Amino acid sequence: xxxxxxxxxxxxxxxxxxxxxxxxxxxxxxxxxxxxxxxxxxxxxxxxxxxxxxxxxxxxxxxxxxxxxxxxxxxxxxxxxxxxxxxxxxxxxxxxxxxxxxxxxxxxxxxxxxxxxxxxxxxxxxxxxxxxxxxxxxxxxxxxxxxxxxxxxxxxxxxxxxxxxxxxxxxxxxxxxxxxxxxxxxxxxxxxxxxxxxxxxxxxxxxxxxxxxxxxxxxxxxxxxxxxxxxxxxxxxxxxxxxxxxxxxxxxxxxxxxxxxxxxxxxxxxxxxxxxxxxxxxxxxxxxxxxxxxxxxxxxxxxxxxxxxxxxxxxxxxxxxxxxxxxxxxxxxxxxxxxxxxxxxxxxxxxxxxxxxxxxxxxxxxxxxxxxxxxxxxxxxxxxxxxxxxxxxxxxxxxxxxxxxxxxxxxxxxxxxxxxxxxxxxxxxxxxxxxxxxxxxxxxxxxxxxxxxxxxxxxxxxxxxxxxxxxxxxxxxxxxxxxxxxxxxxxxxxxxxxxxxxxxxxxxxxxxxxxxxxxxxxxxxxxxxxxxxxxxxxxxxxxxxxxxxxxxxxxxxxxxxxxxxxxxxxxxxxxxxxxxxxxxxxxxxxxxxxxxxxxxxxxxxxxxxxxxxxxxxxxxxxxxxxxxxxxxxxxxxxxxxxxxxxxxxxxxxxxxxxxxxxxxxxxxxxxxxxxxxxxxxxxxxxxxxxxxxxxxxxxxxxxxxxxxxxxxxxxxxxxxxxxxxxxxxxxxxxxxxxxxxxxxxxxxxxxxxxxxxxxxxxxxxxxxxxxxxxxxxxxxxxxxxxxxxxxxxxxxxxxxxxxxxxxxxxxxxxxxxxxxxxxxxxxxxxxxxxxxxxxxxxxxxxxxxxxxxxxxxxxxxxxxxxxxxxxxxxxxxxxxxxxxxxxxxxxxxxxxxx
RNA sequence: GUCGGCAUAGCUCAGUUGGUUAGAGUAUCACCUUGACAUGGUGGGGGUCCUUGGUUCGAAUCCAAGUGUCGACACCA
Numbered sequence: 013x014x015x016x017x018x019x020x021x022x023x024x025x026x027x028x029x030x031x032x033x034x035x036x037x038x039x040x041x042x043x044x045x046x047x048x049x050x051x052x053x054x055x056x057x058x059x060x061x062x063x064x065x066x067x068x069x070x071x072x073x074x075x076x077x078x079x080x081x082x083x084x085x086x087x088x089x090x091x092x093x094x095x096x097x098x099x100x101x102x103x104x105x106x107x108x109x110x111x112x113x114x115x116x117x118x119x120x121x122x123x124x125x126x127x128x129x130x131x132x133x134x135x136x137x138x139x140x141x142x143x144x145x146x147x148x149x150x151x152x153x154x155x156x157x158x159x160x161x162x163x164x165x166x167x168x169x170x171x172x173x174x175x176x177x178x179x180x181x182x183x184x185x186x187x188x189x190x191x192x193x194x195x196x197x198x199x200x201x202x203x204x205x206x207x208x209x210x211x212x213x214x215x216x217x218x219x220x221x222x223x224x225x226x227x228x229x230x231x232x233x234x235x236x237x238x239x240x241x242x243x244x245x246x247x248x249x250x251x252x253x254x255x256x257x258x259x260x261x262x263x264x265x266x267x268x269x270x271x272x273x274x275x276x277x278x279x280x281x282x283x284x285x286x287x288x289x290x291x292x293x294x295x296x297x298x299x300x301x302x303x304x305x306x307x308x309x310x311x312x313x314x315x316x317x318x319x320x321x322x323x324x325x326x327x328x329x330x331x332x333x334x335x336x337x338x339x340x341x342x343x344x345x346x347x348x349x350x351x352x353x354x355x356x357x358x359x360x361x362x363x364x365x366x367x368x369x370x371x372x373x374x375x376x377x378x379x380x381x382x383x384x385x386x387x388x389x390x391x392x393x394x395x396x397x398x399x400x401x402x403x404x405x406x407x408x409x410x411x412x413x414x415x416x417x418x419x420x421x422x423x424x425x426x427x428x429x430x431x432x433x434x435x436x437x438x439x440x441x442x443x444x445x446x447x448x449x450x451x452x453x454x455x456x457x458x459x460x461x462x463x464x465x466x467x468x469x470x471x472x473x474x475x476x477x478x479x480x481x482x483x484x485x486x487x488x489x490x491x492x493x494x495x496x497x498x499x500x501x502x503x504x505x506x507x508x509x510x511x512x513x514x515x516x517x518x519x520x521x522x523x524x525x526x527x528x529x530x531x532x533x534x535x536x537x538x539x540x541x542x543x544x545x546x547x548x549x550x551x552x553x554x555x556x557x558x559x560x561x562x563x564x565x566x567x568x569x570x571x572x573x574x575x576x577x578x579x580x581x582x583x584x585x586x587x588x589x590x591x592x593x594x595x596x597x598x599x600x601x602x603x604x605x606x607x608x609x610x611x612x613x614x615x616x617x618x619x620x621x622x623x624x625x626x627x628x629x630x631x632x633x634x635x636x637x638x639x640x641x642x643x644x645x646x647x648x649x650x651x652x653x654x655x656x657x658x659x660x661x662x663x664x665x666x667x668x669x670x671x672x673x674x675x676x677x678x679x680x681x682x683x684x685x686x687x688x689x690x691x692x693x694x695x696x697x698x699x700x701x702x703x704x705x706x707x708x709x710x711x712x713x714x715x716x717x718x719x720x721x722x723x724x725x726x727x728x729x730x731x732x733x734x735x736x737x738x739x740x741x742x743x744x745x746x747x748x749x750x751x752x753x754x755x756x757x758x759x760x761x762x763x764x765x766x767x768x769x770x771x772x773x774x775x776x777x778x779x780x781x782x783x784x785x786x787x788x789x790x791x792x793x794x795x796x797x798x799x800x801x802x803x804x805x806x807x808x809x810x811x812x813x814x815x816x817x818x819x820x821x822x823x824x825x826x827x828x829x830x831x832x833x834x835x836x837x838x839x840x841x842x843x844x845x846x847x848x849x850x851x852x853x854x855x856x857x858x859x860x861x862x863x864x865x866x867x868x869x870x871x872x873x874x875x876x877x878x879x880x881x882x883x884x885x886x887x888x889x890x891x892x893x894x895x896x897x898x899x900x901x902x903x904x905x906x907x908x909x910x
Numbered sequence: 911g912u913c914g915g916c917a918u919a920g921c922u923c924a925g926u927u928g929g930u931u932a933g934a935g936u937a938u939c940a941c942c943u944u945g946a947c948a949u950g951g952u953g954g955g956g957g958u959c960c961u962u963g964g965u966u967c968g969a970a971u972c973c974a975a976g977u978g979u980c981g982a983c984a985c986c987a
Contacts, residue, residue, distance in 0.1 A: 246987060419913095608936090614947095
């Protein structure tokens with residue numbers, strides 16, 4: 013068959029993906045083989061593939077394919093996440109485009125729209141993963157909100173409630189005014205902001221003005237024509253409507269004159285007390301703090317302690333509420349600007365300063381978070397922290413890289429209760445049911461179904477009917493379903509003893525980003541131990557963040573994120589996969605550069621052309637195998653063993669990029685540049701059968717070693733290499749390469765020396781500008797330790813003869829391999845001056861080297877303390893360099909005599 | 911502010927318990943359009959291993975301090 017000189021991935025890729033699907037090669041069923049399981053970190057159901065997914069899923073596919081070829085029963089479970097906030101926001105946005113407000117719809121109507129949206133956009137990302145070559149068992153595709161998973165989530169909620177870990181209560185939570193829901197602490201990201209610090213005048217109340225007096229020399233008292241006033245510094249002047257006290261530190265000498273007084277909230281004209289609490293930082297601002305219990309965590313605490321009124325001045329959407337009395341209905345951000353102006357014109361603004369602080373933003377909607385008091389559901393976390401910390405610290409679950417153990421420990425040691433309720437509709441509705449008790453009080457029960465709930469409620473009020481029960485409207489945090497993922501994909505929550513969960517759990521490797529170590533990884537570990545009594549995975553491989561080559565995060569606004577599908581189009585999936593992996597050590601950010609995909613594509617082409625070469629060879633059974641070919645085959649056999657062992661180790665330690673580089677060099681340098689050139693027959697001439705067969709065998713093994721990284725081209729060539737039956741695939745092939753022994757090592761070392769001889773001749777050729785076609789003579793001075801390989805040297809260096817001489821030719825240019833001197837007669841081209849220069853430079857280097865060794869060996873302490881082997885090595889080095897120096901000196905004296 | 915990571919060739923990184931005057935890929939330069947491949951071949955150049963001090967016979971490697979950088983967490987309104 014005629015193959016094009018350039019590899020074209022397009023049709024090859026779709027052809028083989030279809031083939032793999034048709035033959036169910038990704039599918040896994042429990043059997044008696046060792047299982048290898050990965051669950052995909054489920055992407056957002058309506059998301060599209062970005063570079064982070066490309067990296068993450070490439071790594072997973074490499075691991076899965078490798079495990080499959082190791083003979084394990086590999087199972088990669090795909091699926092998607094309902095992504096409560098993100099998806100609901102998208103649906104709300106889409107409805108808004110059609111002029112529909114969420115508030116105009118019933119819950120059922122809204123969910124109808126949401127499911128439509130999910131059906132329309134859901135799974136696009138999974139289709140995209142197929143383009144990348146991902147070998148997921150698609151029949152197992154799960155969704156966090158499908159029936160099985162939903163049932164499991166509810167079951168877990170009820171279970172945890174009954175165990176006493178879930179409670180409901182009024183707490184200060186992180187409120188997202190855009191999504192209009194509470195968030196967990198993890199969903200708040202703090203960002204540096206350049207903001208302003210406003211200094212506001214709080215006049216002392218009229219009835220207290222007369223009694224103002226200096227209590228301490230250090231008092232800082234403010235007075236103008238309207239009387240005495242205090243100055244409060246705040247970054248949030250719009251919250252003054254919620255002030256219910258002013259607080260000073262009792263130890264603060266600046267403010268003792270304010271003790272026991274009352275002040276007037278500017279503009280609002282409400283009188284509030286001055287309270288004292290050690291919480292206030294004397295150094296900050298004026299030492300006067302406005303207390304807004306409804307809108308700040310610390311103020312809330314002060315409010316509880318000092319029994320202050322709580323005035324909630326915000327509506328759920330971040331506009332000002334009726335309770336504020338001023339600016340009602342306006343947005344908080346607009347009010348901040350407006351109130352600053354109004355305060356200034358009313359003479360109530362002392363000054364405004366620039367100020368840098370950190371502001372919490374919603375991770376999903378990117379709006380500033382509002383601390384808000386509300387009734388929410390929480391999960392007590394201490395128990396879960398207690399079960400999740402030891403296995404990671406003890407390396408039962410291993411993190412790659414290890415540094416994330418610290419991050420993990422820090423979080424678990426400072427764990428706070430998890431706010432699990434969300435004021436959203438798209439998600440798992442909390443299975444709590446409200447009703448009135450016989451004496452009219454509001455109460456609730458928690459149960460998996462409405463029927464069960466009714467039974468429980470009836471125990472408290474026998475007269476209740478189904479219609480009297482009202483289910484909680486909140487739904488659960490998305491991560492409350494994700495944390496069950498490794499169990500729930502095998503239906504292990506609903507049916508804890510089913511054959512699948514018993515076989516596939518615990519999973520083997522988890523590949524994910526460190527940004528969700530708390531959101532997801534830690535919580536899966538918690539759920540794993542709580543519900544299986546066992547770790548959810550044995551190894552966690554943390555990928556880095558994909559950045560552009562300037563080190564910037566990829567983002568839509570910067571426009572520096574390439575479209576993954578376009579990249580695949582351009583370089584082929586194998587090329588892009590390789591581009592991702594070439595620079596992706598675990599945990600390090602990867603600086604993505606398209607030129608890496610180009611390198612990947614070039615490698616594809618190299619493999620392709622190596623195949624074309626071998627495929628084009630004609631064999632002749634009557635040909636005896638030349639000695640040189642026997643040597644080449646023996647050497648490469650040993651080399652394969654050596655490199656395969658290295659790769660094994662790299663995979664075991666999750667050094668996947670290094671493993672790729674290892675096989676890259678094996679194929680390109682050792683196989684293509686050395687081995688194939690050694691055995692390549694002259695143009696138009698046949699090759700002996702034994703060498704040909706050995707070469708095909710090498711190729712077969714090399715393709716297998718490459719397959720996890722580049723599944724498509726390897727399948728294509730593997731199918732061409734021998735006659736394969738329908739249904740056969742490289743995917744199912746196993747790699748059986750023995751470990752290298754001492755003979756193999758010796759053989760490899762020897763060939764390295766021979767390569768140096770060849771390189772030596774080539775260097776002279778280059779230096780003297782001698783055409784590759786012109787045959788040269790090679791002289792081994794005094795001895796030829798690698799005489800057995802002369803044929804290989806002749807072929808590779810285009811040398812017509814290798815002679816052992818006692819005196820080299822006068823017109824020879826020389827080089828050394830180890831302690832052995834070689835000479836290449838170059839006739840007229842000899843430049844004695846240049847030759848002297850070259851050799852003197854070499855001599856200088858060697859003498860420096862020797863001096864260092866001699867110094868070491870002259871050091872009695874070294875001889876006394878260093879291990880014998882090290883001393884012996886130094887002695888050998890000394891001897892070798894002395895020999896080399898002697899040879900060089902002699903050579904130089906001959907040259908100079910001319 | 912607390913804790914942690916990192917600093918090696920122009921760039922991206924290896925360097926496995928301390929022991930050759932430190933390696934790879936890529937970029938770069940020179941030569942080569944030979945018959946698998948110019949998406950290629952051959953060869954070359956390129957490093958004060960961040961700084962300073964210490965431990966040691968011996969330090970890129972261990973320790974301390976400093977500088978730079980990245981990250982996690984916590985924050986003063």
